[in-house]
Amino acid sequence: MTKERINEWSLLRGLCFLAVVMQHSIGEYIYRSDIMPADSIMLGMLYHFTRFGTLTFVFLAGAILFYQYGGGRSYRPVLWKRIGDIYVPFVVWTIIYWLTVRLSNHQPLFSKESVSSFFQQLIVPTNGYHLWFVIMIFQFYMLFPAFRWLARQFRTHVLQQHSPEEQRKRIVWMLIVIAVAYGWLMWLCYYVFPFWDAGGILQTLLNYRTSEFGFYFFYFILGAVCGSAIQTWRETILRLLPWTTLVFLGMYIWLGYDLLQHSNDAIDLNVSTYLKPTTFVLVVSQMLLMYGLAILLSRQQHAITRFLQWCGRYSFGGYLSHALLLAAVASWTRKLVLTDLHLLTTVLTFAIVAPAAIALTSLLSRLPGGQWLTGSAGKRKKSKSTQSTSPRSVLGAK
Template structure:
C-alpha cells in the first residue's frame, strides 16, 4: 500500500535518533568521578535539550499506524511483517549484547544459567540498556486494533454530523482532558508509586513500569490524531509554533533549575525521568516545536535535510547498534583522565557514534539477510526505487 510522502516524518526520525544517541553519550561521561561542575552543568543542559527523542518515536509510531491503517485496512499481515522487521532484530541484537557482555566479563557462553540469562534479557534487557524501548513500543503494535476501535467509537459518537470547527473543538478538548489524566498518572508514577510495596506479579509490574505501554499512551494517541488528519495537524502545529516555543523555553529553564536543585556532588539525570509531570510538559512542547521546524525544513534540499533523512531511513538499525559502538568508544576513553574535557569528549563521541551506527546499518541492510539485523531499511530502499513517485510507509517507529 502506498501513501503520499510525509517528508517531515523522515526528518523527525532522524532528529529523534540523534537526540537518543546524544543522551546515551551524555550518560557515558556525566557520572565519571573526575568530571568538573562546569561540564556536569553543561551536559545536563544538553540532556534536557534532547529529551524529546524517545517519546517522539512513540508519537511517530501512532502517526504512521493510523495514517496507514486507520481507515480499516487489514492489519494482520502488517503485524506479522512487523514481527520480522522489529522483534526478530531485537532478539538478535539482544543475543549480540549478551555475548559481548559475557565475553567482556570473562564468563562462559555455555554455563548452567545461560538460557535463563538470555530469557531474562529478552524480557528485561540490561546488557543492551536501550532495548527496553523495543519491548515497550511493540506493545502498541500488538494493541493497535484496540486503539483503532476506540478511535472509531469516538469518531462515530462524537464527531459525525458536526461541523469541521466543532470537530476540532471536540478533539482539542478531548486531548486536553487526556493530557490532564496523563499528567496525573505521571504524578502518581513519580511521587506515589515508588513508595508502594506489592506482592507477586503486581510488584513485578510496578518495578518494570518504565517498559509498559500505559505510561506512554498519550504520545501514541497524539500521534494517532496526527496520522488521522495530517493536514489539519500541520496547520495546527504551525499556528502553535510561537506558543510551543515559549512553553519549551520556560520548561527548559525550570527543568535545568530542578536538576541542579536536586543534585549534590554530581548531576543526577534521574531527576528528569520520562515518567515525571514536568518532563511530560517539556517533551510535548518540544515535540510540537520540532514538528513545526521539520515542516519548514522539509521544504528545503540542503545537506542538513539530506543528512537527517539518511539518519531517519536507517534509524531503527542505528538505534539497535549504536550502544555497541558507544561501548567501543568508551573502552578507549574510560582509562583516560578527562578532567575539564568531558563536554568536548561527549560531543566527539556523539560525532563518531551517530554516523557510524547509521553507516553500519546502511551497509548491513544491503547484505543478504541483513534486514534480520536492521529491520526493513533495505527492503524499503528497494521499494522506493521501484516506485519513484510514491513512498511505501512502514509502520516502524524508529525508521
C-alpha cells in the same frame, strides 16, 4: 490507494535518533568521578535538549499506524511483518549484546546460569540497556487493533454529525482531558508509586512500569490524531510554533533549575525521568516544536535535510547498534584523564557514534540476511511523493 509521502516524518526520525545517541553519550561521561562541576552542569543542561527523542518515536508509531491503517485496512498481515522487521532484529541484537558482555567479563556461555541470563535479557534487557524501548513500542503494535476500535467509537459517538469546526474543538478537548489524566498518572509514577508497597503482581507491574505501554499512551494517541488528519495537524503545528517554543523554553529553565536543586556532588539525570509531570510537559512542547522544525526543513533540500533523511531511513538499525559502538569508544576514553574535557569528549563521541551507527546499518542492510539485523531498512526503493507509499515504522523499519 495512493497516499502522500510524509517527508517530515523521516526528518523527525532522524532528529530523534540523534537525540537518543546524544543522551546515551552524555550518560557515559556525566557520572565519571573525575568530571568537573562546570562540565557536569553543562552536560545536564544539554541533556534536556534531547529529551524529546525516545518519546517522539512513540508519537511516530501512532501517527504511522493510523495514517496507514486507521481507515480499516487489514492489519493482521502487517503485524506478522512487524514481527520480522522489529522483533526478530531485537532478538538478534539481544544475542549480540549478551555475547559481548559475557565474553568481555570472561563468563561461560554454556551453563545453567548463562542460559537463564539470556532469556532474562529478552524480557528485561540490561546488557543492551536501550533495548527496553523495542519491547515497549512493540506492545503498541500488538494492541493497535484495540486503539483503532476506540478511535472508531470516538468518531461514531462524539464526532459524527458535527461540523468540521465542532469536530476540531471536540478533538482538542479530548486531548486536554487525556493529557490531564496522563499528567496525573505521571504524578503518581514519580511521587507515589516509588514508595507504594502494593505486593503481588501489581507490585511487579509497577516495578517495571518504565517498559510498559500504558505509561506512554498519551504520545501514541497524539500521534494517532496526527496520522488521522495530517493536513490539519501540519497547519496547527505551524500556527502554534511560537507558543510551543515559549513553553519549551520555560520548561527547559524549570527542569534545569530542578536538576541543579536536587543534585548534590554530581548531577543526577534520574531527576528528569520520563515518568515525571514536568518532563511530560517539556517533552510534549519540544516534540511539537521539533515537528514544526521538521515541516520547515522538509520544504528545502540541503545538506542538513539530506543528512537527517539518511539518519531517518536507517534509524532502527542505528538505534539497535549505536550502544555497541558507544561502548567501543568508551572502552578507550575510560583509560584517559579527561578533567575539564568531559563536555568536549561527549560531543566528539556523539559525532563519531551517530554517523557510524547509521553507516553500519546502511552497510548491513545490503548484505544477504541483513534484514535480520536492520529490519527492512534499505530494502525499499525510494518512491516519489505522488506514488503509493508505505511510511516506515517508528524507528525506520518499513
